[in-house]
Amino acid sequence: MTLPPNDEPAIRVRDLARRFGGFIAVRGISFEVARGEVFGFLGANGAGKTTAIKMLTGLLLPTSGEARVAGYDVYRETESIRRHIGYMSQRFSLYEDLTVRENIELYGGIYGLSDERIAKRSTELIARLGLHDVRDTLVGSIPLGWKQKLAFSVAVIHDPAIVFLDEPTSGVDPITRRQFWEMIYTAASKGTTVFVTTHYMDEAEYCDRVSIMVEGTIAALGTPNDLKSRYGAATIEDVFVRLARPAA
Amino acid sequence: MRTLRFLLRKEYRQIARDRMMLAQILVLPVIQLLLLANAATFEVTRARLYAVDLDHTVTSRALIDRLVSSGRFARAGSSGSMALADAAMLDRRADVIARIPRDFERDLLRVDAAPVQLILDAKDGAAAAVTRSYASTIITGYAAELGAARPGRQAFALGAPAPAAPRVEVRSRAWYNPGLDYQDYMVPGILVELITIAGTLLTAVNITREKEIGTLDQLNVTPVTRAQFIAGKLIPLWSIALVEFGVGLAVAAVVFHVPMRGSVALVVGVAAIYLVAALGIGLWVSTIAGTQQQAMFITFFLMLIYLLMSGLFTPLRSMPDWAQWIAHLNPVMYFVRIMRDVLMKGAGPSDIAPDVGILALYGALVFTLAVRQYAKRSA
Amino acid sequence: MRRAPGSAARGPLVAFMVKEVQHILRDRQTLTILILMPLLQVVLFGYALRTDIQDIRVAVVDPTPDYATLALRNRLGATDRFRLVQVLPDASRLETLFRRNEADVGVEVAPRFGTRLARGEPADIQIVADASDPNGGTTMAAYVNAVIDDFAGQMGASGGAVHIALDTRMRFNPTLASVNLFVPGLIALVITLVSALMTAISLSREKERGTLESLLVSPLRPWQIIVGKVLPYLGLGLTIVLLVLAAAWGVFRVPFRGSLALLLGEALLYTLVSLALGVLIAARTSTQRSAMLAALVGTMMPSALLSGMIFPIASMPAWLRPVTYIVPARWFIIIARGVMLEGVGLVNLWIETGVLVLMTLVLLVAAVRSFDARLA
Numbered sequence A: 001m002t003l004p005p006n007d008e009p010a011i012r013v014r015d016l017a018r019r020f021g022g023f024i025a026v027r028g029i030s031f032e033v034a035r036g037e038v039f040g041f042l043g044a045n046g047a048g049k050t051t052a053i054k055m056l057t058g059l060l061l062p063t064s065g066e067a068r069v070a071g072y073d074v075y076r077e078t079e080s081i082r083r084h085i086g087y088m089s090q091r092f093s094l095y096e097d098l099t100v101r102e103n104i105e106l107y108g109g110i111y112g113l114s115d116e117r118i119a120k121r122s123t124e125l126i127a128r129l130g131l132h133d134v135r136d137t138l139v140g141s142i143p144l145g146w147k148q149k150l151a152f153s154v155a156v157i158h159d160p161a162i163v164f165l166d167e168p169t170s171g172v173d174p175i176t177r178r179q180f181w182e183m184i185y186t187a188a189s190k191g192t193t194v195f196v197t198t199h200y201m202d203e204a205e206y207c208d209r210v211s212i213m214v215e216g217t218i219a220a221l222g223t224p225n226d227l228k229s230r231y232g233a234a235t236i237e238d239v240f241v242r243l244a245r246p247a248a
Numbered sequence B: 001m002r003t004l005r006f007l008l009r010k011e012y013r014q015i016a017r018d019r020m021m022l023a024q025i026l027v028l029p030v031i032q033l034l035l036l037a038n039a040a041t042f043e044v045t046r047a048r049l050y051a052v053d054l055d056h057t058v059t060s061r062a063l064i065d066r067l068v069s070s071g072r073f074a075r076a077g078s079s080g081s082m083a084l085a086d087a088a089m090l091d092r093r094a095d096v097i098a099r100i101p102r103d104f105e106r107d108l109l110r111v112d113a114a115p116v117q118l119i120l121d122a123k124d125g126a127a128a129a130v131t132r133s134y135a136s137t138i139i140t141g142y143a144a145e146l147g148a149a150r151p152g153r154q155a156f157a158l159g160a161p162a163p164a165a166p167r168v169e170v171r172s173r174a175w176y177n178p179g180l181d182y183q184d185y186m187v188p189g190i191l192v193e194l195i196t197i198a199g200t201l202l203t204a205v206n207i208t209r210e211k212e213i214g215t216l217d218q219l220n221v222t223p224v225t226r227a228q229f230i231a232g233k234l235i236p237l238w239s240i241a242l243v244e245f246g247v248g249l250a251v252a253a254v255v256f257h258v259p260m261r262g263s264v265a266l267v268v269g270v271a272a273i274y275l276v277a278a279l280g281i282g283l284w285v286s287t288i289a290g291t292q293q294q295a296m297f298i299t300f301f302l303m304l305i306y307l308l309m310s311g312l313f314t315p316l317r318s319m320p321d322w323a324q325w326i327a328h329l330n331p332v333m334y335f336v337r338i339m340r341d342v343l344m345k346g347a348g349p350s351d352i353a354p355d356v357g358i359l360a361l362y363g364a365l366v367f368t369l370a371v372r373q374y375a376k377r378s379a
Numbered sequence C: 001m002r003r004a005p006g007s008a009a010r011g012p013l014v015a016f017m018v019k020e021v022q023h024i025l026r027d028r029q030t031l032t033i034l035i036l037m038p039l040l041q042v043v044l045f046g047y048a049l050r051t052d053i054q055d056i057r058v059a060v061v062d063p064t065p066d067y068a069t070l071a072l073r074n075r076l077g078a079t080d081r082f083r084l085v086q087v088l089p090d091a092s093r094l095e096t097l098f099r100r101n102e103a104d105v106g107v108e109v110a111p112r113f114g115t116r117l118a119r120g121e122p123a124d125i126q127i128v129a130d131a132s133d134p135n136g137g138t139t140m141a142a143y144v145n146a147v148i149d150d151f152a153g154q155m156g157a158s159g160g161a162v163h164i165a166l167d168t169r170m171r172f173n174p175t176l177a178s179v180n181l182f183v184p185g186l187i188a189l190v191i192t193l194v195s196a197l198m199t200a201i202s203l204s205r206e207k208e209r210g211t212l213e214s215l216l217v218s219p220l221r222p223w224q225i226i227v228g229k230v231l232p233y234l235g236l237g238l239t240i241v242l243l244v245l246a247a248a249w250g251v252f253r254v255p256f257r258g259s260l261a262l263l264l265g266e267a268l269l270y271t272l273v274s275l276a277l278g279v280l281i282a283a284r285t286s287t288q289r290s291a292m293l294a295a296l297v298g299t300m301m302p303s304a305l306l307s308g309m310i311f312p313i314a315s316m317p318a319w320l321r322p323v324t325y326i327v328p329a330r331w332f333i334i335i336a337r338g339v340m341l342e343g344v345g346l347v348n349l350w351i352e353t354g355v356l357v358l359m360t361l362v363l364l365v366a367a368v369r370s371f372d373a374r375l376a
Helices: A049-056 A078-084 A100-110 A115-129 A144-155 A174-189 A224-230 A236-247 B002-017 B019-039 B058-069 B082-090 B104-111 B125-149 B151-156 B182-213 B215-220 B226-254 B264-288 B292-308 B321-328 B331-345 B349-373 C010-026 C028-048 C067-078 C091-099 C113-119 C134-154 C178-209 C211-216 C222-252 C260-284 C288-305 C321-326 C328-342 C346-375
Strands: A011-020 A023-033 A038-043 A064-069 A085-088 A162-166 A193-198 A209-214 A217-222 B047-053 B073-079 B096-100 B113-121 B167-175 C056-061 C082-088 C105-109 C122-130 C163-171
Touching: A011 A049, A023 A049, A023 A064, A023 A209, A023 A217, A038 A049, A038 A174, A049 A064, A049 A162, A049 A193, A078 A085, A085 A144, A100 A115, A100 A144, A100 B002, A115 A144, A144 A162, A144 A174, A174 A193, A209 A224, A209 A236, A217 A224, A217 A236, A224 A236, B002 B019, B002 B226, B019 B182, B019 B226, B019 C288, B047 B058, B047 B082, B047 B125, B058 B073, B058 B096, B058 B104, B058 B125, B073 B082, B082 B096, B082 B113, B096 B125, B104 B113, B113 B125, B125 C134, B125 C163, B167 C134, B182 B215, B182 B226, B182 B264, B182 B292, B182 B331, B182 C134, B226 B264, B226 B349, B264 B292, B264 B331, B264 B349, B292 C028, B292 C288, B321 C028, B331 B349, B331 C091, C010 C028, C010 C222, C028 C178, C028 C222, C056 C067, C056 C091, C056 C134, C067 C082, C067 C105, C067 C113, C067 C134, C082 C091, C082 C134, C091 C105, C105 C134, C113 C122, C122 C134, C178 C211, C178 C222, C178 C260, C178 C288, C178 C328, C211 C222, C222 C260, C222 C346, C260 C288, C260 C328, C260 C346, C288 C328, C328 C346
Parallel strands: A038 A193, A038 A209, A085 A162, A162 A193, B047 B073, B047 B096, B113 C163, B167 C122, C056 C082, C056 C105
Antiparallel strands: A011 A023, A011 A064, A209 A217, B096 B113, C105 C122
C-alpha cells in the first residue's frame, strides 16, 4: 500500500497536545516526516513519546493541535489511517497462545490479504527470519529476540506506507538489535516510512533524522550529524544528556 | 466477513488451547450444578420434634403420632418437662417443641376446643414457616376427623336417623410437583445462573485480558471494525455458553430427573436469545474494567444481583416494590421463570411470549450500549 | 541508638506494608466493590428477600354460584394475604392461569355447593396449588386451607369438628427475619473474600510479574513478606466486618446478644485460616488466573454453599454433609450465630473454636512450607 501521489509528507504534526487531567504529557509539538524517511523519536522515559505515538496511530484522542498521518486527519479519519499504517507496541503484543504461522495468518487476514498472499508471505517471512523449525510452536515459548523480529514482520505484513515502532528493541541482545535494524532498512528501501522511538542512543545514529523530546516538547530536531555539530557533541548520547540535564 | 472469519478462527484456537479455560467452561459448570443442586436447597427436611405431653390421654398421644407418622416430623424425645425440652432445643437436638396442655382431651369433649402450643427454633425463618404450615395442615385434619368420629355426637342420634351435620370436605392437591421435589424446582434455575455467570465472566475476563497484555491495542490500530471485533469475540463465547447450557440440560434430565414437560427446543431457543443479553453485560463490564481482577470483582457484584434478585431462592412477589423493580431489570429473572414454566408446567411459546420479548429487547439494548461504549481509542 | 539490633528488619517490613496498603487504596474500583458488596447484601437480605408469602393470587372455580360460594369468595377476597384474581366457571382454564404465572392457588368448589350444604350432604372443596416451588406451594395451600376451615366453621358446616387452636412461637427469631440468620454468614463470606481471595490474587500477581523475586532477594525474610502481604488485608477485612455489623445493628436491629470481643477474637481466628488458605493457593499456582479460579472453587464456593450460611446443612443429602466438616466457614458460622443470636459464650463453643485453631495450625504450617519450597 502506498500513499496517494501528492506532495503531502507522510506525517505532519502541528501544535499537537495531550493532557491527562492536570498533567500535560505532550505540550504542543510540531514536526514533519518525509516519505521514505527513517525518523527517530527519542526521549527519556516519561517524556511523552508513547503518548505521541498513540495519538498518531489513533489510539488516543489529542487534546488540541493538528496531525495528519498518511494524508489523513487523526481526529476524523482514523479508520483510513489504520489501513495505511503498521504498529508495533512497546509491549510484545502478538498472541502468545497462537503459533508463529497462526499469528502471521491472523494479521494477514485482518489486513485483507488473499489466502495465497498470506501463504506466500508467511513462507517467505518464516524463511527470512529463520523460524522454520519453530513455525508451529506457540509464540509464548520462543526467545524474545525472535518474537520481536516476528512482531515487526507482522506489523509490515501489508506493506504499510508508514510503520510506527515503539521501543522495538528494548531488552534484546546487540546482535538481534543489529538484525532488527537491517529489517528496518529493508522496509525503508521499499518506500515504507519508519517512525521509531528508542532510548538506545547508538540506534539514533541509524536514523535519517531524529527528534529529541524533553518533558512533552521537542527540544531538538535534525539529522544526527546536524545535532552533533550544533551541540558540539561527539555522539547523540552527549546531545541527549545536554538537553535533558537542565530539565532534570 | 473475511476479517471476521480470521478473528473467529483465532478465538476458537485460543480457547481450544487453554486447558484452564476449557476446564472452566466444560467441567466446572457440571460440578457446580451437581454441587449446587444438592447444597443450595431450602428443602425442609424432617423437623426433630420434642413432645411435652402434659395430658397423657389417648387423644394427646394420637396427636403426636399423627405428626410423626406424616413423615414431616421425627421424634427427638419426650418428657413432661418444658425445661428439658428447652435444653434439647438449645443443644440443637430438637427443632420443634409441641406442648399439649393438661385437660386437652377434656376440653375438646366439653367445649369443642383446646389449644396446642408449638415452639419452633426460628433461626432459619423460612424453614420454620414451612414446618409450621405442615403442622397446621396435619393438626387441622386431625381435628376434623376427631369431630366426625366423636362418639358423643353419635350417641344423641341412637335410634333415629340423625340429621347429618353439614360438612365441607377440603382436599389439597399439589400440581406440577406432586412429590414436592425441591431439586426439580431448583435445577433449571441454577442452570440459568451458571451459564449467566460463566458467560458474563468469560466475556469480561477474555477482553480485559487482551487489554492487559496489549494485544487489544495491536488490534485497534488495524482496520478491524468495532462490529467485527465484538462479533469475533462474542460468537465463540456465545456458542460455548450454549453448548454448556445443553450439557447442563442433559445433566438435569439424566442425573436429577427434572421433568421436561414443555419443549426442550423451546428453552434452547430462548437460551440463544438470552445469552446475547448475558454476554452483552460481560462486554459492558470489559469496557469499564482495566484489569482482569477488576473485571472479576465487577462480575461478582453483578452476580449478587443475578442470584438474589432473580426469584431463584425467594419468591419475587414477597419483595417490596422497589426490590421488585430491580428484579424486573434483571434478565436472569425472566429466564429462570421461563425455564420453570416450560420444564415444570409445560408452558408453550404463547405462554412465555411476553417474557421472551422482554429478553430480546434487553439483549438488543445491552448490546447496543456495550458496542457504543467500546471505543477503539481512549478519549 | 534508639533501635535495638534485633529490630533492624522492621524498617523494610513497614515499608513493604506501606506499599501494600497503597496498592489496596489505589485500586478504587476494587475497594469500592469490596466495601459495597457486603453492605448491599445486608440491605437486600434485610429489606428485599422475604420467604414469607404475602400476596397469594387465588382463582376460584365456581360452576354454580350461590349464597355459600359467594360467601366463600368474599371471605377469600377479604383476607389480607389473598388476592382473588379470577372466578372461572370450570377448571379447564386453571391450567393456563398457572402456566402464565397469573395465579398461585386454585380453589375448586363442587357444583351445587350451597344446596348440598343446606341438605347436610358433604360439599367438596379442592385446593389446587402451583407447587412447582414445593415450599411456596405447601405454605400457600396451608394458608388457604386455614381460611376455608374457618369459613366452614362460620357456616356451621364443620361437620361437628372440634377446634384445636394452634399457638405457635417462633423462638430466637420471632419475626422470621432472614437478615438475622444471614449476617453471621456474611461476616464469614467477607473474611473469606478479602483474606483468601484477595491475598491469593495479589500474591500470585507478584509472582507472575516477577516482583516477588525481587522481594525475595531483598533483606526481607520470607515470613516477613507473608506478614507484610497479609496484615493490610487482615485490617481491611476486619474493617469491613465492623461496617457490616454496624449496618446490621443500626439499620435492621439485628440482635447482638453475646460479647463483641469474643466475636472479634473468633473473627481474627477465622481470618488466619483464610489467609493461610490464600497463601497456600498462591504458592501452589503459577498464574493469576489459575489462582483466581482455585480461590473461587477452593474457598468462595464452599464458604457460600457448604457452610450453612444460606442453605441449611440439615437439608443436604447424607453424602454431602460430611464434606461440610472440612469447610472452615461452617465452624465459624456456628460460632458467630451462637454469639450474636443466642448470646452463648466460649463454654458452649469450645469445640468449634478448637476445630478452627487446629485448622489454622495445619494450614499455616502447610502454607509456610510450600511457600518456602516453591521459592527457595
